[in-house]
Amino acid sequence: MSTTNPVAGAAPTDSAPQDDAGVPVVALPAQETSGTSSKDKRRAKRRESLARRGLPVGAGQSKTTQLLVLAGMGLAVIYSAGPIWWLIVASTKGQSDLYASTGFESLWFAEFNLWENLQQIFIYDDGYYLRWMLNSVLYAGVGSFVAMLISLAAGYGLARYEFWGKKAVFGAVVASFLLPSALLTIPLYLQFSSWGLVGTPWAVLIPSFISPFSVYLAKVYIEGAIPPELLEAARIDGAGEVRIFFQVVMRLMTTGAATIFLLAFVGNWNSFFTPLTMLGTAGKENWPLALGLYAWSGKRTLAGETIDGTSMLILGSLLAIIPLAIFMIAMQRFWKTGVTLGAVK
Amino acid sequence: MKAMKRLMTGVAAMAMAASLAACAGGTNAPASNTTADQGIEGTAENPVTLNYWGWQKGTADQVKLFNDSHKNVQIKYTEVKGGADALNGLRNAASAGNAPDLQQGSQDWMVPLLAEKVITDVTSWITPSEKDFRESAFKASEVDGRNFVVPTAQAPQFFVYQAPVYDKLNLSAPKTMDEFVEQGATLAGAGHKITNMAGEDPSTLVNWAWQAGASWYTVDGDAWKINFLDDATMEAAGVTQKLIDEGAISTQTFADYAAVQQMYDKGNTATRHIWTWSTNGMVNNFKESFGNWKAAPIPEFSTGGKANVSPIGGIFVTEQSKSKKAAAEAAVWLATNKESVTLAADPIKGSSSFPVVADSDPFVAQLLPEKLFGANHAEAVKVAKEASKNIVTNWTYGPNYTAMYTEMADGWAKVITKQQKVTDLLEHMQEWTVNDLKKKGINAVDGSK
Amino acid sequence: MSQSLRHKSPAAPPRTRSPRITWRTLLAAKGAAFTMPFAIGFVILFILPIIYAVVQSLYAVKSSGLGLSGNQTVFVGLDNFVAAATDLRFWESMGRVAVFACIQVPIKLAVSLLLALGLDYLKGRVVAGLRIGLLVPYMIPGIVGTLVWIYLYSPDIGPLTEFGKFFSLDWNFLSEAMMWPSIGNLLTWDSIGFNMLIIYASLQAISPELFEAARLDGASEARIAFSIKVPFVRAALVLTGMLSIIGLLQIFAEPLLFRSFVPEVVTKDYTPTLMIFNQAFDANNYNYAAALSLIFAAVIATVSYLYYKFTNKPEA
Incomplete structure (x- = not known):
């Protein structure tokens, strides 16, 4: 087992991918494999590589091919980001423009109605939208944070200790990837129902605390980041196991932990089946955004409503992107350095 | 935190989950009535709080009215997601032992919820007020001579159409369904659709069968007699099939409500069988067709005559309620108190729901939006009043009605997309319903043979 | 330290x-x-x-008489499984998602791989920009992505139907025939960026000397890509493929959302999870739902095992 250290800012490592007994390749991220964090060095390297490519050796790197590839990639970017353009444009329109401008017109602005839409979304459906957004932040934030702590502890236990049943626990972790969520969620729902948890935030929080995938990531990460010798040394210095975990392991695991948190956060933010099951039939006040938007999309009769549902749904969708986008941009450093651990996802 | 505590006890219980699982679905010990139930008169020393779950607009204000005028009983209202979700929400709460005292709902829930022992018999508390209710509504709240729901709303149907379209084509409101079908062809020829049938919503077929005098479920001794294939249903099916075949209908889903309303507004779809509460949605979404709409009685089938069909909406009292008498009396108050009824009937503050009080005529004019009918408003009011007096109650919702309806909705989608005939659907429903009841251990006989 | x-x-x-x-x-x-x-x-x-589900699957809720006197839960042995085995709709839904997964997953992986190779080929400054652009869908909450595409597909307010007419294609994305391609496109859109990133990261781990030698031997870039780079990322592709298939077989949220727009196409039994969900929460038949989900779990396990068998052949 290699003891390469993928912690951000650490010394350069060799580029050998870790290969953990039957677990497929987990590639190390580019930034870390390509050298030190020193900017100059990286630049020098890039220049060098450009120069290398400029050499007459590479017959393939012709201008035309390059342009073709670039054009292909450009199309892919339009495909990826284009729908969001439509969403932005559509959310500035009033209902009548929305239905009046079809086809190509739907890709450009009509009468600018964004402020009115914005005002309406906070009163539409009794103004629940903001509440749902806060709920989503709460569920994803708290759920992922607790899951991260539990997973790190479990991953650490699995990676750096020998104990009876360890194989079984890890086997269960991997096997659980195969379990359909319906098989787990419906019986869990019945249990939670009899405990009076259904409809409360606990019904979505508790299931999010236990994430086998995060445990798997934590184990792989710790095996790479925490050399056993370090732990032995700390023990000899007289540190207790708990203290080692919090003062040694956790410190070295900042990037790993952040990555686990990030992936769990995105997963929880997108989670739909569990909230639908656990909260769908209960009061609106505990819904996350996904459920609120789903409810709006299926609204049949707007008896007494004076605001159009479609434009609310469109603006609601756009606003729902913002927290996740902010979060991802804020976590960009970890996202770039650590997310390739998600290669196993 | 309370939930957390419950969880802790739950974790302990979980150890026995496997052995307990067997009976988890079954037993809900009825809550023992520890305190004497004084009804809504109550006593000052023993104030009662009732939980009430509902979703309709205006209900919260009705509750406020009640709370302002009652000292010893107070209602705590919770808004839930409406329709089928509310039904499931109630079932879940009931199986968890925390059902509300009162639940808003509709008539088709009654027998299934009764079968599941979720709701309770309210006969003794509602009977003293029987004369305050319209007879047809009161009858609809009964199963086997006992009342299981306090009716709060009915939905008498009438027919509305875009007068300019009809005038242009020299048509007048159809008197019979045959005429309706003919008009469908005429309208289709002129680029209009006569009515909208959404793929997810077979209610048109259900209502027409009912109107023609069908009864899919009837109690026959100690068994349910199921018949989806009687003459009345066949007549309704024939009409529906002709309209579909001739391309006389639009099939816009109600999910895109704005799009449906736009079709009506533009006259693309020119007529509609409608209930009072749906006029509201039209007003809110229309732009150009105000004043163009005229009302007429629904066209008649060869059988059934002027029969008007309407399920009731109502308030259920749950089996788990600790204050059943108070709950039932509060529901009766909400359903019959003049101010409360006015509020529910209000098109803006309420949901335009049609009152079930003995004399509902005074409420009708304000129920129907003047804006929609313009100069035709007075006539529309007359039509609606008449419709409410012709409601028939020969329709029974069976114990698996809600599941049947879901099953039917799926097949209906195939009817609308012309993958199967209406009669194929009905034959399937006949077989499915009998089998489903038998599978549940309920006595069922095939009444179609 | x-x-x-x-x-x-x-x-x-x-x-x-x-x-x-x-x-x-x-x-x-x-x-x-x-x-x-x-x-x-x-x-x-x-x-x-799971234990609870197993126990439940052996019971059924029965009533009696007119069904007005309450229900009882009784032991029925394997009745629910027998019913499930002959439940055509369940197997139809299973077939639907299986065919879908067999088509969508390879397409998705191929596109992601091509993008990663393209990114790897371009290098330099443009890469960062392209990568962010391609990752946009990953930052969009799943339900929002689905809604946006539903609107893009919608003949009422979206542009795509009109685009089709422009190229004299009369397509309706929400029709029955187009439903799976429409959902497939949505899922491809949603995941290619992320998958590309993973493959790209694996590519970065290849030692450049490998290419240099090949280049000196006069191998074309395409040749290098397919003989050196692709085999190198095979493991990542295989695993991503497996997890994608497991995810796709369980597809739920997307069809459910499409269902609220075109219920006549996406029926309540459209996918296995949709059917299980409806059995549990609509028909209130938890026992049958439990039996269905156990069978479903067995099918997924089998598929995964077969996939593993096929992809883990020792390389020649």
Whole structure:
């Protein structure tokens, strides 16, 4: 087992991918494999590589091919980001423009109605939208944070200790990837129902605390980041196991932990089946955004409503992107350095 | 935190989950009535709080009215997601032992919820007020001579159409369904659709069968007699099939409500069988067709005559309620108190729901939006009043009605997309319903043979 | 800390005898203790629900007479499984998602791979921009992505129907024939960026010397890509493929959302999970739903096993 250290800012490592007994390749991220964090060095390297490519050796790197590839990639970017353009444009329109401008017109602005839409979304459906957004932040934030702590502890236990049943626990972790969520969620729902948890935030929080995938990531990460010798040394210095975990392991695991948190956060933010099951039939006040938007999309009769549902749904969708986008941009450093651990996802 | 505590006890219980699982679905010990139930008169020393779950607009204000005028009983209202979700929400709460005292709902829930022992018999508390209710509504709240729901709303149907379209084509409101079908062809020829049938919503077929005098479920001794294939249903099916075949209908889903309303507004779809509460949605979404709409009685089938069909909406009292008498009396108050009824009937503050009080005529004019009918408003009011007096109650919702309806909705989608005939659907429903009841251990006989 | 690193003690080789035994046992117990919170949670949230599902699948709710006098839960043995085995709709839904997964997953992976190779080929400054652009869908909450595409597909307010007309294509994305391609496109859109990133990262790990040698031998870039780069990322592709298939077989949220727009196409039994969900929460038949989900789990396990068998052939 290699003891390469993928912690951000650490010394350069060799580029050998870790290969953990039957677990497929987990590639190390580019930034870390390509050298030190020193900017100059990286630049020098890039220049060098450009120069290398400029050499007459590479017959393939012709201008035309390059342009073709670039054009292909450009199309892919339009495909990826284009729908969001439509969403932005559509959310500035009033209902009548929305239905009046079809086809190509739907890709450009009509009468600018964004402020009115914005005002309406906070009163539409009794103004629940903001509440749902806060709920989503709460569920994803708290759920992922607790899951991260539990997973790190479990991953650490699995990676750096020998104990009876360890194989079984890890086997269960991997096997659980195969379990359909319906098989787990419906019986869990019945249990939670009899405990009076259904409809409360606990019904979505508790299931999010236990994430086998995060445990798997934590184990792989710790095996790479925490050399056993370090732990032995700390023990000899007289540190207790708990203290080692919090003062040694956790410190070295900042990037790993952040990555686990990030992936769990995105997963929880997108989670739909569990909230639908656990909260769908209960009061609106505990819904996350996904459920609120789903409810709006299926609204049949707007008896007494004076605001159009479609434009609310469109603006609601756009606003729902913002927290996740902010979060991802804020976590960009970890996202770039650590997310390739998600290669196993 | 309370939930957390419950969880802790739950974790302990979980150890026995496997052995307990067997009976988890079954037993809900009825809550023992520890305190004497004084009804809504109550006593000052023993104030009662009732939980009430509902979703309709205006209900919260009705509750406020009640709370302002009652000292010893107070209602705590919770808004839930409406329709089928509310039904499931109630079932879940009931199986968890925390059902509300009162639940808003509709008539088709009654027998299934009764079968599941979720709701309770309210006969003794509602009977003293029987004369305050319209007879047809009161009858609809009964199963086997006992009342299981306090009716709060009915939905008498009438027919509305875009007068300019009809005038242009020299048509007048159809008197019979045959005429309706003919008009469908005429309208289709002129680029209009006569009515909208959404793929997810077979209610048109259900209502027409009912109107023609069908009864899919009837109690026959100690068994349910199921018949989806009687003459009345066949007549309704024939009409529906002709309209579909001739391309006389639009099939816009109600999910895109704005799009449906736009079709009506533009006259693309020119007529509609409608209930009072749906006029509201039209007003809110229309732009150009105000004043163009005229009302007429629904066209008649060869059988059934002027029969008007309407399920009731109502308030259920749950089996788990600790204050059943108070709950039932509060529901009766909400359903019959003049101010409360006015509020529910209000098109803006309420949901335009049609009152079930003995004399509902005074409420009708304000129920129907003047804006929609313009100069035709007075006539529309007359039509609606008449419709409410012709409601028939020969329709029974069976114990698996809600599941049947879901099953039917799926097949209906195939009817609308012309993958199967209406009669194929009905034959399937006949077989499915009998089998489903038998599978549940309920006595069922095939009444179609 | 670096200090303690230095006097790395030679006194702690594994499996030291006698006096160490208790210390080792204690250490093992401590290690196990770290996994305890997870293990307990796992038992409550994974193991017990499965046991519960198994028990439930052997029971059924029965009524009697007119069905007005309450229900009873009775033991029915394997009745639910027998019913499920002959439930055509269930197997139809299974077939639907299986065919879908067989088509969508390879397409998605191929596109992601091409994009990663393209990114790897371009290098330089443009890469960062392209990567962000391609990752946009990953930042969009799943339900929002679905809604946006539904609107893009919608003939009422979206542009795509009109685009088709422009190229004289009369397509309707929400029709029955187009439903799976429409959902497939949505899922491809949603995941290619992320998959590309993973493959790209694997590509970065290849030592450049490998290419240099090939280039000097006069191999074309395409040749290098397919003979050196692709085999190198095979493991990542295989695993991503497997997890994608498991995810796709369970597809739920997307069809459910499409269902609220075109219920006549996406029926309540459109996918296995949709059917199980409706059995549980609409028909209130938890027992049957439990039987269905157990069968479904068995099918997924089988598929995964077969996939593993096929992709893990020792390389020649």
